[in-house]
Amino acid sequence: MKKILDLITEELQNALKDCGYDPQYGKVGISNRPDLCEYQCNGAMAAAKIYKKAPIMIAKEITEKLQEKEMFEEISAVMPGFINIKINKVFLADYLNQMRKGKDFGCEKEENPKTIIVDYGGANVAKPLHVGHLRSAIIGESVKRIMKFFGNRVIGDVHLGDWGLQMGLIIEEVKDRKPELPYFKENETIDFSKEEPPFTISELEEIYPTASEKSKKDEKFKERAHQATYRLQNGDPAYTALWQMIMKVSKEDLKKNYDNLQVEFDLWKGESDAQPYIDEMIEDMVEKKIAYESQGALVVDVTQEEDSKEIPPCLIKKSDGASLYATSDLATIVQREQDYQPNHYIYLADKRQELHFTQVFRVARKAGLVSSDCKMDFLGFGTMNGKDGKPFKTREGGVMRLEYLIKEIYEAVCKKMEENPGIQKEHIEETAKIIGLAAIKYGDLSNQASKDYIFDIERFSSFEGNTGPYILYTIVRIKSILNKYVENGGDLEKADKIQPAYTKSEKDLMLVISKLSDVLESSYQEIAPHRICQYLYELAENFNSFYHNVVILKEEEEEKKYSWITLLKLTKEVLETCIDLLGFQAPERM
RNA sequence: GCACUUGUAGCUCAGUGGAUAGAGCAGUGGUUUCCGGAGCCACGUGUCGGGGGUUCGACUCCCUUCAAGUGCACCA
Numbered sequence: 001m002k003k004i005l006d007l008i009t010e011e012l013q014n015a016l017k018d019c020g021y022d023p024q025y026g027k028v029g030i031s032n033r034p035d036l037c038e039y040q041c042n043g044a045m046a047a048a049k050i051y052k053k054a055p056i057m058i059a060k061e062i063t064e065k066l067q068e069k070e071m072f073e074e075i076s077a078v079m080p081g082f083i084n085i086k087i088n089k090v091f092l093a094d095y096l097n098q099m100r101k102g103k104d105f106g107c108e109k110e111e112n113p114k115t116i117i118v119d120y121g122g123a124n125v126a127k128p129l130h131v132g133h134l135r136s137a138i139i140g141e142s143v144k145r146i147m148k149f150f151g152n153r154v155i156g157d158v159h160l161g162d163w164g165l166q167m168g169l170i171i172e173e174v175k176d177r178k179p180e181l182p183y184f185k186e187n188e189t190i191d192f193s194k195e196e197p198p199f200t201i202s203e204l205e206e207i208y209p210t211a212s213e214k215s216k217k218d219e220k221f222k223e224r225a226h227q228a229t230y231r232l233q234n235g236d237p238a239y240t241a242l243w244q245m246i247m248k249v250s251k252e253d254l255k256k257n258y259d260n261l262q263v264e265f266d267l268w269k270g271e272s273d274a275q276p277y278i279d280e281m282i283e284d285m286v287e288k289k290i291a292y293e294s295q296g297a298l299v300v301d302v303t304q305e306e307d308s309k310e311i312p313p314c315l316i317k318k319s320d321g322a323s324l325y326a327t328s329d330l331a332t333i334v335q336r337e338q339d340y341q342p343n344h345y346i347y348l349a350d351k352r353q354e355l356h357f358t359q360v361f362r363v364a365r366k367a368g369l370v371s372s373d374c375k376m377d378f379l380g381f382g383t384m385n386g387k388d389g390k391p392f393k394t395r396e397g398g399v400m401r402l403e404y405l406i407k408e409i410y411e412a413v414c415k416k417m418e419e420n421p422g423i424q425k426e427h428i429e430e431t432a433k434i435i436g437l438a439a440i441k442y443g444d445l446s447n448q449a450s451k452d453y454i455f456d457i458e459r460f461s462s463f464e465g466n467t468g469p470y471i472l473y474t475i476v477r478i479k480s481i482l483n484k485y486v487e488n489g490g491d492l493e494k495a496d497k498i499q500p501a502y503t504k505s506e507k508d509l510m511l512v513i514s515k516l517s518d519v520l521e522s523s524y525q526e527i528a529p530h531r532i533c534q535y536l537y538e539l540a541e542n543f544n545s546f547y548h549n550v551v552i553l554k555e556e557e558e559e560k561k562y563s564w565i566t567l568l569k570l571t572k573e574v575l576e577t578c579i580d581l582l583g584f585q586a587p588e589r590m
Numbered sequence: 591g592c593a594c595u596u597g598u599a600g601c602u603c604a605g606u607g608g609a610u611a612g613a614g615c616a617g618u619g620g621u622u623u624c625c626g627g628a629g630c631c632a633c634g635u636g637u638c639g640g641g642g643g644u645u646c647g648a649c650u651c652c653c654u655u656c657a658a659g660u661g662c663a664c665c666a
Contacts (some may be wrong), residue, residue, distance in 0.1 A: 033609060042608050045646070052621080080646075082609065124666085142642040161666065226597060235615075295593045297664055309593045310626060310662085325666050338602090382595090384661090420628070445601070450595080452659080454602065463628040466603085473628055481625050488625095522606075534604065537613080553625045590628085 001106030003242060003512045003521070005029065005039070006097055008071065008085065012041050015065040021047055021058065028085070037074075037084035038511060044081040059471060086200070096498045099513070100570055102579070105518040109151030116143045118162075119544040120348040121158035121258070124141060125250045126170055126208045126256075129257050129402040131392050131455075132350070135381045138444050140348040141263045141583045142529040143248075149581060150524050151175025153238055158254075159332070160270030166208060168229030171242055172221060173211035174198065180233060183242040186365060192241030201253040219392050223231070231516045233275070262437060262583055274331035279324055282316060285367050290490065292314060302362035312434050314359035329360045333369050333419065343376040346527070351380025351450060370575050379527060382452035392455055409436040413469070419573035431587045435469050436461065438584045442468030446533035466537045471579060472542040475586040478549075478572040485553055485565060495565035505546040509571070516574055520581075529582060536578050543571050 004406070005028055013028035044059035045344070050510035051058065067073050074086040099105045118142025123129055141155065147154045175184050178354070181198055182190055188275040199207065215222040232239040251268060289301050296319030302311050316327045323331075336342060347357055353479035357378035362372050386392045386520035389538030413432045414468045443460030447453040463469040486492060516535070523531040549581065579586065 028607075029608095032605095032611090036609080040608085045608075049646075078609085080609085122666095164666065166666090190648070298664070310591095310665055315663045320664080326663095330666090331652085350658060353595080353666095358665095359663095371658060380595095386637085416628085451603090452596080455665060456602075459602070459615070462615085462643080467614085469615095469628075475624055489610045526606095529602085534613090541613095545631090547625080548621095567657085589626095 001098060001102050001108065001517070003108075005518055007095075008039055008087070009041075011066060011069060011071060012043070012062065012083070015044070015062045015186050016047075018065060019058075019061050021051065024267050031084070036078070039085040039087065040387055041085070043083075044077075044083060048081060059083050072290045080326060082281065084232055087511075088187045089507060090509065093500045095514055096510055096567075096570065098552070099516070100498070100566070104149070105151075105516055105574065107520055112266045113151045113153060113341040115153045116147050116344040116346060117340065117342045118147065118154060118156045118337055118346045118348070119159050120144070120156065121263070122161070122349060123158060123254050123258075123470050124161035124166070124203050125270070126166065126246055129254065130401060131384055131400045131405055132461035134261075134402060134405070134440075135449075136348045136350075137261055137263045137385060138441050138583065139379065139449050139529065141261075142441075142532075142581060143301060143346060143348070143527055144447055145583060146527075146529065146532075149520070155267060156265045157267040157269050157341070158258075158265040159256075160251075160268065162270035163223060163233070163272040163275065166241060167246070168210075168225040168227070169211035169215055170207055170246060171228040171232065171239060172224045173207050173214070174242070177207075181242075183240075187586070192244075193288065194239065194240070195245070197245045197249045199245075199249065201249050201297065204249055204297070216294040231577055233452040252397070253372045255586045256384075260406065261402075269332070269335075271328045271332070274328050274335050277334040278327055281331055281369075282327075283365075285316070287365075288367065290363075290367050295319070300363045301364065302359050302366070304362070311355070311358060312361075314363050316363070326360050326363070327354065329356075330363060330367075330369065333360075333364050337369060342374070344377070345370075346377045346379060348381065351382055354378060354380050377527065379449060381449045384455045385452055387454060387456055389454065405439070408457055409461055411442055412436075412457050413439065414462060418462065427587075427589065431590050434585065434587045435472060435590060438472050438579070438586075440468075441582055441584050442471065442533060445529045448528070448530050468584070469590075471536050471540050471575065472586045474543055474581075474588060475572060476570050476588070476590050477573050478543070478575075479586075479588065481552065482565070482568060488553065490553075490565070492565070492569070495562045498566050499559060499563035499572070502563075503546075503549055505542070505549045506564075506567070509539075509567070510540045512539050513570060513574055520545050532578050532581055535559060536575065536582075539571065539578075540577060543575075 010026045010028055012028055015021035016026050026041060026046040027043060028039050030039060031037045042063065045055040047058055048055035056077060059081045063075050063077045063083055067090050069075075071088055072085055073088045074084075076084050078084055118140055120136045120143070121133070122136050123133060144154050144156045174181070178198055182192070182195065193340070212227070215225055228239065232243055235556045240512055282291065285300065286298070291298050294313065297315055297316035299311050299313040299315050314323055314326050316330065317323060333345075336345075346437045352430070359374040361378070364376065365372070368404060370376070384392045392400060408431055413436045414428065417428055417432060439461040443455070444453070446466065460467060461469065463473060482492070498510075501510055519531055519535040523529060550564065552561065552564045555564065576586065
């Protein structure tokens, strides 16, 4: 189904063609002067120069041509050469009725669906998730859903940090605490797969920071950790078995935490999975003479002619022979190419990592790891700051664990709900969780991803203004009206046709609904969830305004009542679709 | 030092080269015999960091300057 702006644009383009002008000047946009019109076309002013005519003359020619068109309620030329358009109510109602019948409201899907890898999450094994992981998870999840909505095959990968020195540190610390474990016995031949994990997640989370501290003071311990890492990375069976225990315990916990955030990954791969590909990849790069030795290390040049800044070479092997961050990311690309042949990679990470990804992408292309038409995007997001504008911390100044942050939001929501005397206590816990999640996600996603933003629990969890809870409130309110309609013997099936708008606020609401596919498409193309947030607020606001203008359930004229109920259903479905793309849902009551 | 990003109302943020730059919060006032008042309606606020330029037209593009933040090979 065509977008409404395209339908109007087509009419303008035909008129331009008929008058002998280039149709490219017919592009129609949403009006930025809603007091004057609903849509506008500014092409006459651009065309004036080419055709050496006053813009108003061209605009008048076009509008005269279109006076009789049923699509327009009003189309006029205004100085200096704007074309102002108001759309016909019948046409608009008809458009909405078509939207209702089409799948996903008639949004057109990708003609050639792509395979897209979304790399987000970025959790580290044996370390708890903290606030720094929040944005990657939230934005990544939304991006993944948006890409999927447009018909692509999307694979979300958490890409765990599971392979560095941290592993050696943990292993040695466990050894100090429990030397009797079979993993530390020489020449042990038992079957490790029957063993139970020798630690709980809370122990594990305490083991790593302890070991990390220890290694800073104790050189011997540090050396042992390096050796343990080396043994692990070279396939020692006992250490590998212990590493698998760490992975098992840690992954279970991470899954639980991501579940709470309603963030789901298709793949739980990690850096360790890329290791088998490294040697061959590097050999190949050396053979192709892309990689060369510099100061004892192996590097790849990534400078390009058109660069305004100098990009340092990408380091793929340290002088001691060990691999690095970039090596692991490149080998992961080799693996992904082998398994999925993606057309598009999207990485979500802190924007400070931009240089790293620029280097990785360039090496990947230069070495031919990916095909030349493969898209590679890095979506760098800004820092989450506290009210003081500085990076978010606990009251004590430490790094805030994600669990605690979610708990704080949850408590803030609970408090607000308890203040409301009409609340049903029995559902308060479950509902507060749903609202809290909406508050966090909407609060985050309504900002442009690339910018730093201020995380304000009070503001995000407020039920007033441009917030997640306000959006949910609107949906719940519609649900409540529809329920009451059914309770009073109304038939939802009979409400099946939207009539031309009876009131101004009704038409405004319909106009907002009609631009859904435009909004979703631009948020898809720009990879910009915040556009959906803006749209949600506009839609909710217009609905509430409409709601206050008419009394729906007491309406006696049947056709009108059915039309309004249908409009309610459509509004609700559009709102729900949008919040689903952001990664949260609405409760039944709140 | 070099480079990148950001700078819009008191605060938090939107703003595909178009008309009078918009929302929310905070403030003031109004609004409920009626479907959820956690709502709705109304009122005020701006050197779009500064200065140049391109353009019929610039918050938007280019240059310059100021301020803040970030990054610049053997961490991930």
